[in-house]
Amino acid sequence: MKKTFLYVLISTFMFSSMEIALKSVQGVFSPIQLNLIRFFIGGLVLIPVVMKNGKQTLLTSKWKSLGVFLLTGFLCVVVSMTLFQLAIMYDEASTVAVLFSCNPVFALLFAFFILREKISRLGFISLVLSIIGLLVIVNPANLTNPLGISLALGSALTFGLYSIVSRWGSQVTGQNGLATTCYTFLAGSVELLILVSITNISAVANYMNKVEWLKPFANTPIIHNISMNYFWILLFICVCVTGGGFAFYFLAMERAGVSIASIVFFIKPGLAPILAMILLGEKITINTWIGIVIILIGSVITFIGSQMEQKNAALEE
Template structure:
């Protein structure tokens, strides 16, 4: 059990430092470029662990698996994480961290509408409390620049959707969570690379320049500033945060189950803003502190609910 909690501790720290690490290289790398590099390398870091397992062949149900990974890769890497990167550009790292940590709550809604899973009483209470926490953080009366918050919400929503689609995909491919995540990262990175290459075609770049909302994506670089000067921060983002964070998360899940491993996302809303304040000097307003506490309460309720559901399922078996 000590090893399990060590995995959780490492994963929690990695995930909680994610926004800080990405914020620290803002302006050095294009958001899309950094997304591409970190998920490609992150996927490569996870690949040896997956292959070592021996029970997760690269192409189980070949064509169905390819389709699943293209879909999950698009939702996770191309859409959700691109919105996430952009959110960090326009808002405080601490705010983005808290809003993104609400993705399990959004996953409850998608599970209800897509998988027809019932929302338990505790799940519904958690959902309401988390929404209240978000409203407190947003403070609509004083909201002057909603772009960053909108992007963060979009990232959390689509990541919640990715989680549900990924669960469905695991049943189709027969692969565990770590293998599904690994191939999702690699497929998403390949899709993103194709889009980046298209953005570098002169005719396409000229067209994108004419459209204000696409202008910043024209001629997205691939290896610009990927050098020894930024070696350590790239190593931390790609290997430790992206590859290592997910690896330790799924190792904890395999040893202790989903409910225990999910402690990671319940601690992150409280830890990430504090790290952001200490390391990069993020200012945290009083309403943000209150919202963090409220969201943490909602997360604890979700955790309690998941444990009760797991116990009930074990009793039924």
């Protein structure tokens, strides 16, 4: 149990510091470039863990699984995490962290509409509280940064969709959660590399520079500013936050189940803003604090509901 607690603790810190670490290199690396680097290296970091942690290997993956990983990679790395990187560029790290932590709410809705999974009473209460918390933080009556908030919510929504598609993909491919995540990172990195390479074609870059919203993506660099000057921060982002965070999360899940591992995302909405306030000096508004508390209450209800479902399932068996 001590080892499980350690896994959860490490994963919680890594995920809660993610937005802060990414914000700290803003202006040094292109958002798309950093996205590509961290998920490619993060995927490589996960390979040894996947190999050691079970019989799931790259060699046993069937060709039909490639389509699944390309789909999950596109949803996670290319779409969701690109929106996430852009959100951090346009908004406070604390706000992005809280809004992104609500991705389980969207996953719950997608599970209901796509997989036809029923929403329990406690799950519904948690869903309502999370939506109220989001509205309190976003404050639609007085939007100060609609672009940043829209990007963060778009990232959370598409990550929620990725979570459901990934669950389906695990059933199709026969891979466990850790292996699916590893191959998703690598497949998504390859897709993103192709897209980045296309933006560096002269004709394409010239066209993108003529379109206002495409200008930031023209001539996206790949290795620019990768040097010893930024070695330690890149090591932390790629190896610790991206690769290590997911590795410890899934190790905790395999030892103690989903409900215990999910504590990571229940703590993140409260811890990440505090870290952003201490390390980045970000000011957190009163409505954001109120929204965080409401979302945390909703997370606790989700945890209780998950525990009750597991006990009921055990009794039925």
